[in-house]
Amino acid sequence: MALVNEVAMKSHICLDHAATTPACPAAIAAVAEALxxxxxxxxxxxxxxxxxxxLEASRDAVARFxxxxxxxxxxxxxxxxxxxLAMNGARLAGPTRLRVLASAxxxxxxxxxxxxxxxxPVDGDGLIDLAAxxxxxxxxxxxxxxxxxxxxxxxxxxxxxxxxxxxxxxxLLLADCVQSAxxxxxxxxxxxxxxAHKLGGPPGVxxxxxxxxxxxxxxxxxxxxERGFRGGTPNLPGIxxxxxxxxxSHDWTAVAARRAGLEARLKAAGARLHGEAAxxxxxxxxxxxxxxxxxxxxxxxxxxxxQISAGAACSSGKVKTSHVLAAxxxxxxxxxAIRVSLSPATTDAERDAFAAAWEAMAARAGRT
Numbered sequence: 001m002a003l004v005n006e007v008a009m010k011s012h013i014c015l016d017h018a019a020t021t022p023a024c025p026a027a028i029a030a031v032a033e034a035l036x037x038x039x040x041x042x043x044x045x046x047x048x049x050x051x052x053x054x055l056e057a058s059r060d061a062v063a064r065f066x067x068x069x070x071x072x073x074x075x076x077x078x079x080x081x082x083x084x085l086a087m088n089g090a091r092l093a094g095p096t097r098l099r100v101l102a103s104a105x106x107x108x109x110x111x112x113x114x115x116x117x118x119x120x121p122v123d124g125d126g127l128i129d130l131a132a133x134x135x136x137x138x139x140x141x142x143x144x145x146x147x148x149x150x151x152x153x154x155x156x157x158x159x160x161x162x163x164x165x166x167x168x169x170x171x172l173l174l175a176d177c178v179q180s181a182x183x184x185x186x187x188x189x190x191x192x193x194x195x196a197h198k199l200g201g202p203p204g205v206x207x208x209x210x211x212x213x214x215x216x217x218x219x220x221x222x223x224x225x226e227r228g229f230r231g232g233t234p235n236l237p238g239i240x241x242x243x244x245x246x247x248x249s250h251d252w253t254a255v256a257a258r259r260a261g262l263e264a265r266l267k268a269a270g271a272r273l274h275g276e277a278a279x280x281x282x283x284x285x286x287x288x289x290x291x292x293x294x295x296x297x298x299x300x301x302x303x304x305x306x307q308i309s310a311g312a313a314c315s316s317g318k319v320k321t322s323h324v325l326a327a328x329x330x331x332x333x334x335x336x337a338i339r340v341s342l343s344p345a346t347t348d349a350e351r352d353a354f355a356a357a358w359e360a361m362a363a364r365a366g367r368t
Contacts, residue, residue: 034239101118258351
C-alpha cells in the first residue's frame with residue numbers, strides 16, 4: 001500500500017481518461033455486492049439462481065444503455081476480446097471467415113486481431129477515404145471495421161456513410177465504440193464493441209453487441225455461456241459494476257467546453273492540434289509540440305504530476321510513434337504528440353494547471 005500511495009503522489013492529476021477512467025462509486029459498490037453474493041450463474045441451486053438473476057439484470061441494464069434487446073448483448077473480458085470475437089467470428093453464408101477491411105487509424109485491437117486485415121487510407125484529418133472503401137468493396141462482401149471515435153485524436157468517423165456502402169455491397173460493419181460509448185449515441189452497426197473501464201466501470205469486462213446472432217459463430221467455446229457465443233464462467237462482479245456504471249449520466253457538453261479552452265490556450269503557445277478540423281469526441285486532444293519527442297513530454301509532465309499519454313495506452317507501457325498520426329500524413333510530427341483526455345470530474349483548476357505546465361515546458365524548449 002505504501003508503494004501505491006508513493007506512486008499516486010508523484011502523478012496525482014489524471015488527464016488520461018481515454019486510457020481508463022476511475023471506477024465510479026456505484027460501480028465499486030456493485031462489484032462488492034456481487035463478490036459477497038457468490039454463486040455461479042450456471043448452477044441450478046438457490047445461490048446459482050441468484051447469481052444468474054444478477055447477471056441477467058445487468059445484461060438488461062447494458063442493453064438499455066445500448067438501446068438494444070438483451071439477447072444482443074454478449075459479455076466479454078473487454079473491448080479487445082469483443083473486437084476479436086467479431087473479427088474472427090463474423091459470418092454470412094457458410095463457414096468461411098469474411099475478409100476484413102479496416103481504416104489505417106484503427107486501434108491495435110483491430111489491426112492485430114488477424115494477419116490478413118486490408119488497410120484503407122484516411123485523409124489528413126483522420127477521416128476514412130470513402131472512395132477507397134467503395135473500391136475495396138467491389139471485390140465482394142467484407143467485414144469492415146471502423147472506430148466510431150478515435151482513441152488518440154477523438155476524430156469521429158462518418159459511420160452512417162460507411163454503413164450505407166458496406167450494406168450496399170452485402171457486407172457487415174464492426175464499430176469500435178470503446179471511446180464513444182456514453183458520449184455519443186451508438187451507431188447502427190452489425191457489431192458494436194464497448195468496454196466498461198472507459199465508462200466508470202471496472203477493468204476486465206466489456207460487451208459485443210450483435211445485430212443478428214446468425215452472423216456470428218463462437219471463437220471461445222466451453223460450457224455454453226453467453227448463449228454459446230463465449231464460453232467460460234462470467235465475470236459477475238465486473239458485469240455488475242459495468243451495469244452500474246452505464247446507469248450514470250454525465251455532462252459531456254461541459255467537458256467539450258473545458259477541452260476547447262485548453263486547446264485554445266495551448267495553440268496560442270505554439271501547440272499543434274491534430275484532427276481539429278474534423279468532428280471529435282468531447283474529451284480527447286492530440287497535442288503536438290514541434291521538435292520534442294512525445295516520450296520526453298510524457299516524462300516531463302509526469303514529473304510535474306500530470307498523467308497523460310502518447311498514443312494509445314495498450315502497448316505494454318511502451319511509447320511509440322503513433323501509427324494513427326503517421327497514417328494522417330504527419331511525418332516526423334507523428335512522434336511529437338501527446339494525448340490529453342478529460343472526464344466530467346476534471347476541474348478547471350486541473351486543466352489550467354496542466355496548461356501552465358505545458359506552456360513552461362514549451363518555453364524551456366524554445367517553442368514560444
